[in-house]
Amino acid sequence: MYICPVCKNKLERQDNSWRCPEGHCFDIARKGYVNLLTTVGRNPKNSGDNAEMVKARTEFLNRDYYLPLAEKTGEILAEELRDTSDPAIIDSGCGEGYYTVKYAAMVPKARFFGIDISKNAISHCMTRVHQKGIKNCSFAVASSFELPFEDGFADIIVCTFAPVTDREYAAKLKQTGSLIVVSPSPGHLFELKAAVYDEPYLNRPNDYGLESFYLADEQVFEYKKKLESSEDICSLFSMTPYFYKTSAKGMERLRALQSIEVTCGFVIQTYKLK
Numbered sequence: 001m002y003i004c005p006v007c008k009n010k011l012e013r014q015d016n017s018w019r020c021p022e023g024h025c026f027d028i029a030r031k032g033y034v035n036l037l038t039t040v041g042r043n044p045k046n047s048g049d050n051a052e053m054v055k056a057r058t059e060f061l062n063r064d065y066y067l068p069l070a071e072k073t074g075e076i077l078a079e080e081l082r083d084t085s086d087p088a089i090i091d092s093g094c095g096e097g098y099y100t101v102k103y104a105a106m107v108p109k110a111r112f113f114g115i116d117i118s119k120n121a122i123s124h125c126m127t128r129v130h131q132k133g134i135k136n137c138s139f140a141v142a143s144s145f146e147l148p149f150e151d152g153f154a155d156i157i158v159c160t161f162a163p164v165t166d167r168e169y170a171a172k173l174k175q176t177g178s179l180i181v182v183s184p185s186p187g188h189l190f191e192l193k194a195a196v197y198d199e200p201y202l203n204r205p206n207d208y209g210l211e212s213f214y215l216a217d218e219q220v221f222e223y224k225k226k227l228e229s230s231e232d233i234c235s236l237f238s239m240t241p242y243f244y245k246t247s248a249k250g251m252e253r254l255r256a257l258q259s260i261e262v263t264c265g266f267v268i269q270t271y272k273l274k
């Protein structure tokens with residue numbers, strides 16, 4: 001399963017570490033994850049969400065506004081894997097584990113491997129695993145651009161609001177495997193943008209430049225949720241890319257909101273290898 005990020009040989013579990021035949025050794029942290037980022041990947045400027053961002057994301061996700069999305073994607077995973085025995089799924093850019101752990105509970109026959117470049121996020125994944133008593137999830141600190149798995153390892157790579165890499169994902173998937181990408185739909189959180197901006201805009205669809213794949217299925221999944229407190233509104237907004245582009249006037253409008261009904265809108269795409 002895991003390969004050495006330095007020499008690419010297979011890693012073997014020995015007591016509390018993962019070791020390769022060339023002697024590279026990666027200790028398993030007390031919480032149970034392993035850090036497989038190479039020195040290059042450890043550049044602190046590129047180490048993903050920090051502790052504060054992870055905490056904000058966790059607090060928001062725990063209110064289950066995005067539970068319908070987790071369940072919908074879980075159903076798609078279960079359906080894709082209906083005829084597969086002992087499947088392996090990589091959740092690439094899994095964040096703090098909200099979705100990974102939900103999927104793992106919904107598809108108990110599968111082994112889930114969450115990776116994220118943020119050590120803080122991966123550490124929180126283990127908290128979720130311990131809280132829920134989940135047995136079929138493993139987590140590693142690693143980059144989506146250098147997945148620490150053998151080629152052809154995964155039946156599915158699922159990628160939710162996280163970097164999509166064409167060649168790396170193609171290499172790590174089985175030839176019959178699927179890449180499932182979840183991204184915001186054009187109307188996602190439109191009401192929130194309309195409350196904050198003078199000229200709200202629809203999200204543009206992402207172009208991931210996937211040359212190794214073809215689009216096999218696309219589902220737009222939308223529902224409405226009422227955000228019930230100023231705290232939830234602000235923490236949701238701070239998780240979006242809009243947060244960094246909002247003027248002081250916009251932020252003032254945002255903080256004044258006490259409740260708002262918003263569209264939660266997602267596009268779930270299934271890609272297959274060409």
Ligand SMILES: C[S@@+](CC[C@H](N)C(=O)[O-])C[C@H]1O[C@@H](n2cnc3c(N)ncnc32)[C@H](O)[C@@H]1O
Pocket residue numbers: 047048049057092093094095096097098099115116117118121142143144145159160161162163
């Ligand atoms: C918007 S968050 C989504 C997290 C999670 N999938 C979710 O929906 O809750 C994006 C995640 O991608 C991670 N990330 C950013 N660059 C990455 C990379 N090169 N490799 C792996 N993860 C990365 C961040 O640390 C962050 O956890």
Ligand SMILES: [Zn+2]
Pocket residue numbers: 004005006007008009020021022023024
């Ligand atoms: Zn090695």
